[in-house]
Amino acid sequence: MDLEAFKATLAEAEPLEEWGRPLQALWWAAQGNWDRAHRLAQAEPGPDGAWVHAYLHRLxxxxxxASYWYRRAARPVSQAKLEKEWEAIAAELLP
Known part of the structure; x- marks a missing residue:
């Protein structure tokens, strides 16, 4: 799946289970459900979860x-517009 196909799923009622928590968190963030996105990111112990977690606190x-979570993700603190950072994270995490 590419970024445009991922964005197209935002018209659906739920994200796909097989995406894993970091991508699901991004999906919920795009839906405006910060709390659900945060719960998913917080439940993911690896660097991908930390990166999404950083984005959510920046949001x-x-x-x-956010700076703490960027360090946990071993990523620089983003200076990009939030929409661009969301896209960059999604593009990198998509299978």
């Missing part, structure tokens, strides 16, 4: 917390 404006 909410908590830059200190």
């Amino acid at each position: 909410e404006g908590d830059l200190g917390n």
